[in-house]
Amino acid sequence: MSDIVLKTENLTKHYGGVHALEGANFEIRRGEAVAIMGDNGAGKSTFVRQITAVEQRTSGTIWFDGHDVAFKDPLEAREAGIETVFQNLALADHLNVPDNLFLGRELVRFRLGPFSILDYKAMRKATLEGLQKTGVKIPNINNTIQNMSGGQRQCVAIARTATFKSKLIIMDEPTAALGVQETAQVENILHTLKSQGEPVILISHNMRQVMEICDRIVVFRRGRIVANLRKEDTDGQDVVAYITGAKTQEEYAGAA
């Protein structure tokens, strides 16, 4: 078995006449953290939406975990092991941390169909373990989400992906709306996940963050991949040159 977790071949998405994504060839291996960078409208989020089946692709192939996959909806992708932290978080405001972590996959004591009895104790225990594993510090896990700061919410959302042994974590600008200290906390979690060998795709505009966390940077421009850079071979200025179109890697020359 190869250690490639996700691979796309000629992934393409057209919205009518708009070619939002054109022939994207991408792969990520076990234990790798890959950043996706690019200007607004470059196709980063479109790319993610095709992988997670929020939208259906126009053409191309997606290989996940060794299989050619065609997820019908985001839920199927999630069940297969692709966990996505969206910018709008997908947390229920009036529920507390364990309830949110286990939403839709609650632990139960007795199976009685929809009236299965919840196992609060086990969920609480697993939540504390999950938070510990990711290094998330939440003062009181019985607090409801509505009483938490943006950083804490983001941490809960990330902890959720980490609690369920996902095979791939995708984060769409996880720190874009956070303050300095909150960003640091989220980055800590990313480091922890990475050290545990979780493959992570990180969409970010934050160069420092990308350089710190990721092994590889894939640059999108006008719907195409224009560069695939190892962190060791590049620097911030170089990446910016690719983002703005001042440079294009040779193997992608046809794309520009």
Next chain:
Amino acid sequence: MTDTTHGIGGLTFDTKKRALPPELGVALALVLIVAIFEILGRIFMHDSFLFNTRDSVDGLFNMARLKIIILQVSIIGIIAIGVTQVIISGGIDLSSGSVVGATAMIAMSFAQAGTVYGAENTRAVFFTQGWVDLPLAVPLLVGLLCGLVAGGINGLLIAYTRIPPFIATLGMMVAARGIAKWWTRGQPVSFPTESYAALGAGMTPVLIFAGVAILFALALKYTVYGKHTYAIGSSESAARMSGIKVARHKVLVYTIAGVLAALAAIVLSSKNLTAQSGMGVMYELDAIAMAVIGGISLQGGRGSVLGTVLGALIFGVIISGFTFLKLDAYYQEMVKGVIIVGAVVLDQWRQSRHSDRI
């Protein structure tokens, strides 16, 4: 333990200081209202509202009054429990009063006695004599089935056509009232069998109300059903992205509300020993009001069965209190209106103060 006392950015967090449960506020309001009636009673009626002042009866409290307070709200209370879970899920059910009317008519027509005062029941409607004196299970199951169908249709409409719950249940409200009138062409149905009449006799409605309340208090707190109901009301998109089958769950929520309205109809027609097509008019609004007074948020996601039970008791106390003070029913409705609005204003205020604390 320093980790647990400091939040992000060095914010301190006092684990001992928690927001008070909203039910506590409702309970305090209940005590306050009882106290007001007690004081007004002492001043104007020279009698106690709550306590026993008769030498001929033993006991500290005026048990007769306490019984009436809870008995007169227990039937609408059963509906209110169903409405509570609908509101928590982020919806509304306007059809319950009409479902009560239709179910009462239909169930009662299967519960007619063959003989009345020793003579043949010549006024039995809809069915011939061969269909009288049926075992209790027949009207009971037929009645509950009516609620199941009505609630099920509500749920299917809301979940799969995506029309607002307000409209779907408004449609059912009008249609079910039509069915109630059409069933016997407007004629009331009376003289139920003894077994049917026993369901609403004495304090039985209170026992049924209490049973339903306890069952649903537990279901909402300790089952997956309850958790998903809160989650959908809190954020439907989050619930969907978490893999909850939102449409299926909504059908279940509205179906249960319909069944509880039907149960209330059976108890009501049994208690009154008759069913009329106008039964249950405005019950849906009283049920919603009980829930709202009890702290159930109309935005969904918040509230509990305990709150609704307390809300129902506040209703009962107000009705009894006004009767006790020999005040007209007109004032009663005015005060009820003020309390409903007041409860929501208080809740909004409490919520906004809550969210400012981040």
